[in-house]
Amino acid sequence: MGMSSDGMRDASDQQLVFSIAEGDAGALRVLYERHAGWLIARLTRRCADQAIVDEVVQDTFLAVWRGARRYRGEGEVAAWIWGIGIRRLLDRFRRRRVPEWLPGGAGSEPSAEELVLLGIEHGDLAGALDRLSPELRSVISATVLDGLTTREAAALLGIPSGTVKSRLVRARRELREALT
Amino acid sequence: MTWHIDDRMLALYMDGRMSEVPAFSLEAHVLACADCRRSVTDRVDSQRGEQIWQGLLDMVGQAEPRPGERLLSGLGVPAHVARLLALTPSVGLSWVLSVMAAVAFAVLASQGSGGPLPFLILAPLLPVLGVAVSYQRRIDPLYEIGIASPVGGFRLMLMRATAVLMVSIIVVAVAALGLPEIRFSVVWLLPALFLTVLTLILSTVMQTASAAGVASAIWVGGVITVDVIASDPYIAFEAPAQLVFAVLAVLLTVALIGRRGSFEVI
């Protein structure tokens, strides 16, 4: 039976997805309220075109609605949603090269202040990442952060898969050296 | 979770002024922290979110087409009729599969010394069984609601019977390719038509399942009797017999239309 709307507000993301798989549209609404916001923000940092981002967000949640059964409860729901969303965005870019993909962010050099803000938890890694060359950083961004496969990252960055793999190896080596 | 994004970082990020590496950190964190997700959501234009939702709701609100619905539309059936037929539960995939299995068996049996007789006896019975399965008045839970609608009992029954006939014809025609002679793949058609209409007309005076049983018994009994009496085992399928079936089918169809009132009330 469906949860009451009050019960749904307290439900975990996992429980919501299971309800959605049974056709509960109220659960979809709650999940949307929790996740649409950050998805919009994160996609916007990769694509400046608002209309495209809006469509991708809509497509993503439609895919959630239709494919909720495929979520097996592994990992965070947010990560699952991101996986769907980023691939929808990628599809758009493959179809038309314009507008530009903004891998990871618009800015270039992090200010000292930003590094300090993050210093408590991520300082060392942040610094190490920052010292990587842009080409190495972009493969890390695409595979580790955005969760793309080697092939998807290769398609996105316009380089062969082999190059993606070798750059990942180098990036990891450099990070390990920087952190020890 | 000891660490959360503070307002300054959030502002940088939302303005697009945050550089790559800190943004990595923030985004990875957001995937794992519901509180920070809420902070981000608070800074996104809620109207934009609502508009996206409204568009989403329209698409969620449509029901997904059923399997078979697109196939039927592709065959030229009007969209709403295709949906009605595709929604009919009994004439579904499992029925089609059982029909295919039965026909395959009959074709195999016909490879032996008996010739295609098993096939020719079975093939016309398939639409009969299909009708029995697809329109069981007493058992159909939506029977009353169906009759009370403008489409009513007769039109609904015709649509289903036609669909069953069409599917049966396609399945059997494909299976008949496994038979030795081409002519055997068509001589079952008129008997099938005759038996289907017979079943429908009988269903006005008895339960559909019984009607199907009676029609099947008449057919099997008739063919076997003819087989025993006559020298030519295929006499029931030769030209004179085909003419008889055609005439009977037409007469019974006229009678069926005359009896349509019986489908319109309980």
Next chain:
Amino acid sequence: MQDTTIEFTSVDKRYGQVRALDSVDLEVGRGITGLLGPNGAGKTTLIRIAATVLAPEGGRVSLLGRDPTEAGGRIEIRRRLGYMPQEPGFYRNFTAFEFVDYVAILKEMADRQERSEEVRRVLGVVELTDMAHKKIKALSGGMRRRLALAQALIGRPELLLLDEPTAGLDPEQRLRFRETVSQLANDPVVLLSTHQTEDVVALCERVIVLSAGAVRFDGAPKALAETASGRVWIGVDQDSRAALSWRMGDGRFRHIGDPPPGAAPAEPTIDDAYLLMVGSTSDSQQVSA
């Protein structure tokens, strides 16, 4: 809009030896009319005839101004009516949406867009919007009943026939159901059958009491109660002379019929009148007010 939407004149219906309806005359017009009667009284038969799914035998029937025994009239009536049968069947593997969509197609809504909107509208009226895409087998009994009502509302019928819509529902579900019915937009003519007097009290401007296939009363609920005027008593002991008596919550006894010795008169309720009317089958006179 007709003044009388449903008109029965001397309608009979037999099942073998049993007379389900015995020369029934009635006229139903605007508003919500309750058809009250015990099980076996012929309520379902009457509703089915009004829904055109059963053919009357003797007599004449007119629905929305047309004759349901004539094919053209029957189709026209069916375009303008909504019917919720007593045991609405469902294909359990359907979703709520698909079920109502199916009925909408049966009501000749060929255009997909228009149909989707109408399906969503009626699901909204019965508050099943969030459950629209759940399978029916996952819905509770109360929800299925609301779903059955939803399909009857497709196409905004002028005539709405509900056969025992509240049967088997718990009090809270019944209340919700009654609220939904009382709030229906564009005022269809509603005829609903029930064996619960509370439904009548809560919903109906008019009540027809049916017992053993015959109409015993036809009028306002208040007038029905008044037919038991002077026949209801409260006493200390049970008395065999009363037509009916039972023990109340406070230990005293309520009697219907002739006054037992020492009993005080009581205000008649619809329940009293109903029991008096259908309890004694020998009293077969039609009472109208």
